[in-house]
Amino acid sequence: xxxxxxxxxxxxxxxxxxxxxxxxxxxxxxxxxxxxxxxxxxxxxxxxxxxxxxxxxxxxxxxxxxxxxxxxxxxxxxxxxxxxxxxxxxxxxxxxxxxxxxxxxxxxxxxxxxxxxx
Amino acid sequence: xxxxxxxxxxxxxxxxxxxxxxxxxxxxxxxxxxxxxxxxxxxxxxxxxxxxxxxxxxxxxxxxxxxxxxxxxxxxxxxxxxxxxxxxxxxxxxxxxxxxxxxxxxxxxxxxxxxxx
Numbered sequence: 412x413x414x415x416x417x418x419x420x421x422x423x424x425x426x427x428x429x430x431x432x433x434x435x436x437x438x439x440x441x442x443x444x445x446x447x448x449x450x451x452x453x454x455x456x457x458x459x460x461x462x463x464x465x466x467x468x469x470x471x472x473x474x475x476x477x478x479x480x481x482x483x484x485x486x487x488x489x490x491x492x493x494x495x496x497x498x499x500x501x502x503x504x505x506x507x508x509x510x511x512x513x514x515x516x517x518x519x520x521x522x523x524x525x526x527x528x529x
Numbered sequence: 530x531x532x533x534x535x536x537x538x539x540x541x542x543x544x545x546x547x548x549x550x551x552x553x554x555x556x557x558x559x560x561x562x563x564x565x566x567x568x569x570x571x572x573x574x575x576x577x578x579x580x581x582x583x584x585x586x587x588x589x590x591x592x593x594x595x596x597x598x599x600x601x602x603x604x605x606x607x608x609x610x611x612x613x614x615x616x617x618x619x620x621x622x623x624x625x626x627x628x629x630x631x632x633x634x635x636x637x638x639x640x641x642x643x644x645x646x
């Protein structure tokens with residue numbers, strides 16, 4: 412049973428370049444979350460989707476960040492242009508939660524993408 | 530606004546000692562969920578437990594146990610007879626059950642546990 416799959420595992424890029432992180436949630440899960448982890452700020456929720464619809468993007472740092480979920484099995488997080496302060500581990504997670512959160516099922520996390528912006 | 534506080538940044542113990550990781554939360558909701566996750570050195574986040582706000586029974590799973598006390602807004606995690614493999618960062622998290630909240634988790638800052646021989 413495949414878990415949440417993220418790619419790439421590591422990304423090193425130069426400031427100003429576009430970066431795209433990818434996520435494949437667990438089949439059957441209808442909620443998808445993007446988190447960012449840094450030493451300074453810990454784990455922060457960037458955005459989450461329910462049934463492919465963005466529900467809350469209040470955690471997205473600024474307009475340089477965008478996320479899409481074109482279908483139930485794929486999501487992307489894009490940073491354009493990237494900056495050194497974007498360096499972090501980006502986690503994708505999925506669950507069988509509902510818009511109202513009645514089930515509040517546990518989140519299954521991917522292995523993360525370690526992003527370094529030089 | 531919801532908030533999770535893990536005051537212990539780092540704890541070091543010797544193998545076989547018991548250790549308790551503290552978690553204090555803040556929420557205005559009466560219905561909410563509490564979680565613990567483990568992040569080993571490999572980096573992935575591993576689910577350990579979920580508890581809803583109406584269930585204050587303590588839970589035990591092997592060497593792990595959790596103490597949920599609504600009166601003090603705490604959800605502490607105890608590892609009995611710690612082992613080197615328990616070395617990891619442990620995160621406490623809170624989720625509020627309301628429309629638009631989904632199961633969005635607010636995480637604490639984590640406690641780094643080091644178990645030495």
